[in-house]
Structure formats: C-alpha cells, structure tokens
Amino acid sequence: SQQGEEDPQALSIQEGENATMNCSYKTSINNLQWYRQNSGRGLVHLILIRSNEREKHSGRLRVTLDTSKKSSSLLITASRAADTASYFCATDYGSYIPTFGRGTSLIVHP
C-alpha cells in the first residue's frame, strides 16, 4: 500500500504540552496534507505543504517536510483539551487523489 504511516498510533499528553506526530511515506509526492477528525465526525483540513516547501505554520501548528527522508511532522504547540482528535496525513503521489494514513489518536488531558 502507498498510504502514509503516522507515528505514534496514539499519544497522550497534558494540556499545555507540545504534541508531535510523524508521517512517513514511500515514494515521491506532490504535496502532503494534515487533517483532523474529532470522534466519528468528518475530517477537517489543517494544512498543506508542497514538495518544494520545508516548513509551514498555521496558528499553533507547525508542519515540516523532509523529502529526502520521505517524512513529515506535525507539531501542535501548547495543546488544549479541544485538540483531542485523530490526526491524519494525506499524500498526493501524483494521482491527484489524497491517500490517507491510519492516523494518530491524540488525547490531551485537562
């Protein structure tokens, strides 16, 4: 399968701490996106990073992309209980259809 793989599968932290999750993929990509899914709900787009970009920021989110290592990381700074959700990376391998990983389940304890 070409889907990206998120790591860790699950992450549990305290409010105020930073949360880092990683995504590794297998072949070259056009872009990589991160989505959030609250339990049983639709996915919400967080950020997109193109293959020629190395870092992007959006509010408390920071995404990096290392194409040489075929990996990306999502950092959420100063986590809040409301950040509790599953986070998915989605890679575009050139088919223009994003391929989703299995996600990282993040729990932020108040």
Added chain:
Amino acid sequence: DSGVTQTPKHLITATGQRVTLRCSPRSGDLSVYWYQQSLDQGLQFLIQYYNGEERAKGNILERFSAQQFPDLHSELNLSSLELGDSALYFCASSVYRDRADEQFFGPGTRLTVL
C-alpha cells in the same frame, strides 16, 4: 460546518439489502469524492466525480456505484450489502478536478449492516 451535507446520518439495514447515501457539496465545488472509513481499513478512497463525470476510481466494489447529478449532488448506491460493508461513509468536495488540495468533508453516514 464544512458546507457539505450528507444524509442520512445513520442507516441500519440487513445483509443483502440496497441503500443510497446522498451528498450535497459545498456551494461552488464541482468535485465530489466518496470515502469509506472502517477500523481495519482506515480511510479508503472510493470514487470521484467532477461536474457530473466520473474522474477517478479507487477501491470501489462492483456492488457499489455512484453518480453526480446536474445540480452537483451525488449519490452512492450500495447493494447486496454484507456485514463487512458496515462503516462510516464520507463525502468530500473541492473546487479542483486534478489537484489533491484541500477537501471539505461532510459529517458522514454511519452504515450498520446486520
């Protein structure tokens, strides 16, 4: 609220039956995507329509079919249902035909096959 609507929210049916899931995309979006999310398979792409035409096909079973109507709403038809078809079905929309950029997801339809 993403602007994408899906009905019904929940569906409970029996094996062998046929159901239709409906999706209305965000205003102005011409692309509609269907995904299946299950615990063992994750989020799987099924099919994409763009302005009424099928544009891409993923892991969609032959028992499943979809269409997009002139008003851009889309329907996913699932027939000869099996227990393994129980899953969350999402539709997503975007303005793009050939870009895997931001998609807007609906709230999903939870299908339970008994």
